[in-house]
Amino acid sequence: MPNVTTPELKSEVEDLLNAYAQCIDDDDLENWPNFFTEQCLYRIIPRENHEVGLPVAVIWCDSKGMLNDRVTALRHANVYQVQWYRHIISNPRILSFDGDEIHVQSNYAVFKTCNDGESTVYNVGRYVDVIVRDNGILKFKERSAIYDTHKITTLMVIPI
Amino acid sequence: MPNVTTPELKSEVEDLLNAYAQCIDDDDLENWPNFFTEQCLYRIIPRENHEVGLPVAVIWCDSKGMLNDRVTALRHANVYQVQWYRHIISNPRILSFDGDEIHVQSNYAVFKTCNDGESTVYNVGRYVDVIVRDNGILKFKERSAIYDTHKITTLMVIPI
Amino acid sequence: MPNVTTPELKSEVEDLLNAYAQCIDDDDLENWPNFFTEQCLYRIIPRENHEVGLPVAVIWCDSKGMLNDRVTALRHANVYQVQWYRHIISNPRILSFDGDEIHVQSNYAVFKTCNDGESTVYNVGRYVDVIVRDNGILKFKERSAIYDTHKITTLMVIPI
Amino acid sequence: MSTPEHLKWPADAGCTAVPYSVFNSEEVYELEQEKIYNGKTWNFLAAEAEIPDKGSFKSTYIGDTPVVVTRGQDDEIYAWVNRCAHRGAEICRERHGKSEDGVYTCVYHQWAYDAKGDLRGVPFQRGLAGKGGMPKDFDKKQHGLRTVRVVNYHGVVFGTFSDDTPDIESYMGEDVSHHLKRIMNRPIEILGTTRQYIAGNWKFYSENTKDPYHASLLHLFHATFGLYRSSQKGESIVNNDFHSILWASSGSEDKVALDDMKKDKLRTLQTGEYELHDPSLLKGQQEFDDGVTLVILSLFPSLVMQQIQNTLAFRQILPKGKDAFELVWTYFGYKDDSEELRNIRLKQFNLIGPGGLISMEDGESTELCQKAIVRDGSRTNVIQMAGKEPVGDDHLVTEGLIRGLWKGYQDLMGF
């Protein structure tokens, strides 16, 4: 499908993707839900399920409230070792824009660093996004992280 | 050399690089040759050879036909385990543009995920490209992937 | 803070970040200091120190002269095995621009390849930069590489 | 191979104290592969629903031996070691799939086998133009694959290498089979899979799944919302030493017990402090009449089956050396689920799996133990909650099931 977007929009989309990654990597998770619309869908899906049409996700939130609950849980309930993410995001592509929804795809690699100080390839895959303008600001109406890395080391507590 | 390019051209070049990566990562390999001109040169070269002027490449195709033959071979003849690539492409730079040929360089990291589900750093290096406009569309006249990762794990069947 | 920058400036900043990475990855280190202003600050800081306010850095240069001395030392004095870096730089964000200083942040992953030919995740983290225009050209007045990867394998001789 | 002297269990330890070396010794690991996984145990291979059609297959493991489970053209289920009888190559190279013609061909020299593992074709067996070929006395029947004894019990497929392993029902025992049948009461639908790779010894995870004691103390999310508490009505059951059932009803609550709990001033109870912005996560359905909302069925050595609220899953434990194992989650519902119930399950899967709000800590806990026991291998842990016997109880404040695990383990291992 032809790319009918302006450079400005493209740049605005990139800013959204980048700010999102920075928010997580800086451990500013309380702000993470604000990148989504009230009604939203956020999923982390194993590619092996996705490709055969199985619906199971590791994390599946269909409201901003659920995103907030994830943050509260990881701050106050869940037990896991200190860990940092580092997102590298690559080649975002605007697949379509109907004046309302912007369909965007990008590749990502997330490196995890725990107390031993080694940075490992924790999770790689692609983001498939539906982005809309919400009070003038671009937000994720849908964000799916479809990951190649079936072998999740230890656990997954911080969002991708 | 000064960068004499417009933002539009730059963006168009980035789209080409990104679409190329997506094509491979989505296993849409039948389309991969279409990113090249009929007469083209595609090579995957070990940096250790390149730096001492030795010509040997792991893959060396000097026509679109040879690219197609690679795809047919990997679909119908070659034996290898299920594997996915994930390209991360970084800092594309337009080194020169003479109105005809665009000389572009970028860094890449390719992660490989096999059935065990672990994503490993399979191949990192840089792309050195010569891009031209072919019926209005940017295509690779030359694409060289010069890789640092001399130690190729198992084999190399999917193009970089 | 709102992003008050033009697409041109943004593109110029990206070119600086990309050229810097290419300079190091191409082992053109003699040119590396030229990306900085005469009076400058370049630091490689462990995130674990940074977050608790401890000042220690692995490399700390507060003048272009010190950058040059680093290069002379690694060319003529220091002993280390052959190694190549490959920088992947992601989501640069212009955090502020007061007409003079441009404050920029980006993520990076540096892969290291030694004689065994394996490319490993050597160092990941983020760049925090202060960029100014120096005789018309953008240069780093300050560049801090704040790294997650506490576990430095073997040593750190080439700048990040 | 008999058990080396230096591995023997501390004389007085019994089942209430385990020497840490058991979790951190290559020798013990090798011995386990022989005595446990190659011995008299039934190992989870697949849900029948994973190999629905003639020609369907799935690659998995028994211990760390690669095994393929197939459905033959005769609609029977078979399994064999995934190693060609010719020169040892892996035959089946996909995680799962379908062999349309029911033939499994090794890529190396194209020896061909059927679903049973019998050798059917050997290229050039009679040579080419009278040259080469296999010796006259070569008998295909003598060169099939190493087969696995298989049973399909109510839709769950198990395999064993030993002819002496008792039939599956006596192996698992009454309560375990009851609860397996309770969950497998009608045709299931596979909803997906996730895989976790955990840097801990597999037996730490076995302990974990037999441990009602930790459930209310480690899993704060769990406890805080009263999905489960040791103070709830429930039972801890041991079958044949190393199999077990834990069940609880979230509705019920023993007030006295709850008060006792509060006395302990644990960081467990944050009720009040903590509310869900979106309560839909916990709006489930009461789908079993017995009112039981949590069941952890632990069938030694490789299967954990679970019902937590409306989540149903198999957890397969695959050892990967002395200090790592893979945990494969297979999530399911029932073929006749309403769309509404199906969506409830999909949403509640947030509670389990690698990112499960109440299960993520289990992998973490095994790693915490593995890190801590690298030395002092002759020192032991302490397993005395609710006494020193390897027995269950009518409550959830016990380590009796773990004692059962270690009693059975010592017998199998000849410790």
Next chain:
Amino acid sequence: MSTPEHLKWPADAGCTAVPYSVFNSEEVYELEQEKIYNGKTWNFLAAEAEIPDKGSFKSTYIGDTPVVVTRGQDDEIYAWVNRCAHRGAEICRERHGKSEDGVYTCVYHQWAYDAKGDLRGVPFQRGLAGKGGMPKDFDKKQHGLRTVRVVNYHGVVFGTFSDDTPDIESYMGEDVSHHLKRIMNRPIEILGTTRQYIAGNWKFYSENTKDPYHASLLHLFHATFGLYRSSQKGESIVNNDFHSILWASSGSEDKVALDDMKKDKLRTLQTGEYELHDPSLLKGQQEFDDGVTLVILSLFPSLVMQQIQNTLAFRQILPKGKDAFELVWTYFGYKDDSEELRNIRLKQFNLIGPGGLISMEDGESTELCQKAIVRDGSRTNVIQMAGKEPVGDDHLVTEGLIRGLWKGYQDLMGF
């Protein structure tokens, strides 16, 4: 160190059955380093063309012992273990290069050696201002590097640690030396190198290079275009048990054999279905008068030399533990190649190497085997194609060369 009892070969196995433990045991690996690589074998070190000038050097390995091969100021070739005689540091830290002054200085304390490995300089040997220094009785002659016995055979440099290894020509045998000389018939030009790291035991790869049986069944590209087929005219030759030659002529075809092949209905023959868009890939030159288009020369334990069409290469096998090896490809042509022929070679290299259209599967096959044999170490494979003797044949439908490998291996290892 003598061979431990528990490693002994199954009495009746002979050379037609190999216990899988041989591919998956640390003990066996250690023993191989001693009895094979440190024993009476010649190991490939370099092509002479890789160290063309006085002062040229190359770092490589014999087994997993780091070795440097040098060309001295006297134009002779030498080799020594890459470990300083002082406190054990690696001396030569580049893969290859040139020492202008012919001196090799350890960076740690700057002890200096010459190309022969003799110690030439010890800083502060006589101390500073009469303080310190080495003892009076310190004799540089006693502290050279551990040297390697070297031979340059028709431009191929081999090394051995043992004085008892027979001269190179008797070691390799008549046919192997004939074919080596056939390829090395005039000065060669190095065109480049690639490296593959393969997660399999190195002996699986040795088997692979002595296995004409797999060639037409695993390599479909190969077979489909008739570059090689077991039905072609060719020979399988064994020299001194574990060395071998495979050769074939792609022109020739035994019709009867081809028909027999077709009878087998293998997925091998896709002729017709499958055509090259760009046939230039296979437009080669007939550069040898004997019409032979494929030669695989396998010189145990570390070298494979090959001619496939117009591709020429050394393959060096470097073991990296029981379950991995590195395969180093060194591609070459002849100094007097026309530019056209040189370009043909560069293009045909698409056929070989890590991405070779007809060679990539060889690495894959060793990994398939390694994955499958992790357990059942006492079980064996079956090596009976064309009989049970360790001999060659006048065709390509045999495993006789592999039987030769295992016969020789058992002798060397004392199994």
Next chain:
Amino acid sequence: MSTPEHLKWPADAGCTAVPYSVFNSEEVYELEQEKIYNGKTWNFLAAEAEIPDKGSFKSTYIGDTPVVVTRGQDDEIYAWVNRCAHRGAEICRERHGKSEDGVYTCVYHQWAYDAKGDLRGVPFQRGLAGKGGMPKDFDKKQHGLRTVRVVNYHGVVFGTFSDDTPDIESYMGEDVSHHLKRIMNRPIEILGTTRQYIAGNWKFYSENTKDPYHASLLHLFHATFGLYRSSQKGESIVNNDFHSILWASSGSEDKVALDDMKKDKLRTLQTGEYELHDPSLLKGQQEFDDGVTLVILSLFPSLVMQQIQNTLAFRQILPKGKDAFELVWTYFGYKDDSEELRNIRLKQFNLIGPGGLISMEDGESTELCQKAIVRDGSRTNVIQMAGKEPVGDDHLVTEGLIRGLWKGYQDLMGF
């Protein structure tokens, strides 16, 4: 466990020749954990300044055993193995921090300990509503953590597992304690930490820190700018065999010695060729009246303390298997440093640490050795600079300190 025969030292080797197997054997590594780290040695745990307040703690290791050092509510310093007495989980999960209430709670079942390692709380010890709970005879006092004997010597905290380890001052010896006190002469301020992971055996690094011989030959930056040269005034001191002091004064220079050095024509001296663009790097302060500008204090097995110009640091050696160790640098100054002096230190830290212009090579050198000694384990190195005795000297052209290391090592290990 007594030392196996096959590990015994070559009879004649003494302390001037070390068999390479000592650096590359799992068995030796395991034995070291028992005889050295679990034996009669004092191990660096922390600078007192790292745990300043009541409730402060730091996680570290003795050898590879995880240990936590704490400051109790009584302001005393304690240490214990970081492994819960219940079922073995790691208790303290942060590198350092502060426990406000002085309680250390295991996350698994919330057993609670105090700073001393005494068990204070066991959830559900008396059961819930009379059900479950620990046996009547369960005595908390019997289930504390494995404790470590601790001493705070002039602001440096050491720990030992053995009651027989002599008091710290007799352990380190006169000169070592003198120099430790010299540096720790007043309250210090921690300026930061860096960590290096080095793929070499930890003992290669021990040798390195007792080796004035390499200092002027490996570290060219060092030598070129006369920060240190073997020709400088200085001393090499051995205390109790395996502890040592190296000191030098950069001002002083023995002309004769310097001339002797120049005679050797080493690539060491590049003076003139090479000048700093920004000399501020080396503009330090003379902060010690004795004029000593370099001190390397090596306290076996885990601590190196250093003063180089105005840089002060602890280096902690943490073995991570036979072929790797972590080197933790803790940089410090004094509480009463002027801002100017503080900035001098921060800038001079460019000289040390993982990127240190004069220290980066030390890690490199251990890796060079590890790579080179993978084979020939029975061969030995040569340690004869300045004779064959395990003694110090009034100069810096000696390997006597390294001989001391190996003498002490053999005693400890029962070699």
